[in-house]
Amino acid sequence: MALDPLFQPFALGDLTLKNRIVMAPLTRSRASAGTDAPNDLNVDYYRQRAGAGLIIAEATQISQQGQGYVATPGIYTSEQVEGWRKVTKAVHQEGGRIFLQLWHVGRISHTSLQPNGGAPVAPSAIKAKGQTYTKQGRVDFSMPRALEAEEIPGIIRGYLNAAENAERAGFDGVELHAANGYLLDQFLRDGANKRQDAYGGSVDNRTRLTIEALLTLCRVFPKERVGIRLSPVSHANDLEDSNPTALYDYLVRELDALKIAYMHVIEGETQGPRDPQGFDFGAMRKSFHGAYMANNGYDGALAAEAVSEGRADFVAFGRAFISNPDLPERLRQGAPLTPDDKDTWYGGGAEGYTTYPTLEQAKA
Template sequence: MSKLFTPFTAGALSLAHRVVMAPLTRLRADPGDKASALMRDYYTQRTSQGGLIISEATPVAREGYGYAGAPGIYEDAQIEGWRAVTEAVHARGGKIVMQLWHVGRQSHPELQPGGKAPVAPSAIQAEGDAYTPNGPRPFSMPRALERHEIPAVIDQFRQGAARAKAAGFDGVEIHGANGYLPDQFLQDGTNHRTDEYGGPIENRARFLLEITQAAIEVWGADRVGVRISPSGTYGSMSDSNPQETFGYIAEKLSVLGIAYLHIVEPRIKGTELISDSKPVAAQQLRQHFHGTLLAAGGFTGESAEAILQAGDADAVAFGRFFISNPDLPERLRHTLPLTEYDRTTFYGGGTHGYTDYPKAQSSD
């Protein structure tokens, strides 16, 4: 029997099925980095009864911004647009959590207040491009955060979590994956600090654990999820001992009793499948994390069912297929063919490649 279409809980969230919409940056916000009416339509289309949506990554600070067109949650004026999204999702019987984001070094002075250098744990540059209003620009050399500046960054996550609550979300997910600021602290390739936020894993994990704790103070642990990408290399990431690093963080998050741990399989690099290996990360971290576990990265309906049957995950998040199949849960439930996605419309633009993917004939 299919396990994908059985209920499960993630902390305080009771869900009717296990096909989760992964966080997907689409860069279609209104001026002022406000969630747009078009975004509301897109999320409404992807809502299913009792299904869970994780919002696109949403910066908690102007300094945490790396992609022009991303919707923010760093100002009160950004609450209203998001409230329209959460109301529409709730009206269709779905649940939605906001992914809280700070890109750290994956940015560029053209996106930063005052044209300053982006911030990071250490002054080490990443390869790749930021999306500025003037087009792609190579990530620039970041400035290492001073020890005394760190509490203010943690507070930005706290305030983002509070605004997400005011906007009517069902919870928040800390974006600790894909080489952004919390991941930059966690992994030793990007963290060369010598204070209590660098060095041994107990110190490198401190930043992610403190922002998680800040979100917990706003929401309660049972409405806070965390996403990590063990051994992920996107954003020029590396770690000398990934098993220890990610085992440690999974164990600590388990003790905090968060709603779920969301794991991106290392076969995915950002938005691309780089190997066809079997999922491993969720299985390994199951030993360290005793709560609800979401797996993501390169899943099909069949392989999602397999990982659930094996007991290595409790739910599966789908990214690219949710872009091109607004009714993905229904299609998987009835084994209907999936529409292929068009990469050229992933980032920015209007309705094309966003809200104009059709539903399957037989689904409502």
């Protein structure tokens, strides 16, 4: 079969993944109101999708300060840890593997979501264009304040606490979210980072926080169970950089030296075209000797081609997993995919979340 490369097992450190199909982290905004803890609905959702070689659970804030949208889950309270423990147990019972994506949104937030109604934090006090979701509905992002140098160790401690909690919750590993215009990406890019201290200016300074965060995660999980998500040319959340090639050439060499498990790369615009915009993703792949996870606009044929030709070790699928809980089996059989309902992407209950049928259920 043309898609056979996707169904070969893959050794990710000491973990054996049953196929090369990864469920990408997908924000669905269905954490419990008041606690931002996962609940039984979330357990069912992830259990249904355990046929993936690896699930990367939705972006999960490391602290209240790290939250940017209403009803997204956290990993900083005991209740949240218990909620996630039920999720990981369900996935493992189905023979799946699951990592948690650790998230701090930085300036992509609103005062109503922040501790004591404070301003969101960022590398520099530059407001992003765009809106977020709060209990009151859609609102513009709030004006952020620049993090003081003495606050940055607290950010690192937040990542440490989150990783320790992820381990307690039973996750097989963690992924550091350094993409899509959130805090670490804001530090990476000179469009948002105008600092003049050790965390701003030169490329090595702008990558410093990301590297420090990764080193912190590797204190909790073996480096073979730590990954990172990057989006080199995405303009998501109003983010720019004057020279992404120089930035990511340097960063990828540093990641390679750390020998972490994988790089998860959004090739093109987040939720947009695969246009490389002059960026050489192939060179990025060659510079990193760990596993390469490709993402953005892949269908089964394109994913199988990328794996077969060595351009990727595994491929992350996002929207297709929303409405096809048994996506690997559908790809294996060449079965049609169920279209998703965009109106139920964020918030709500079971409808459009756990109600999509498997191929077997649809036939019945």
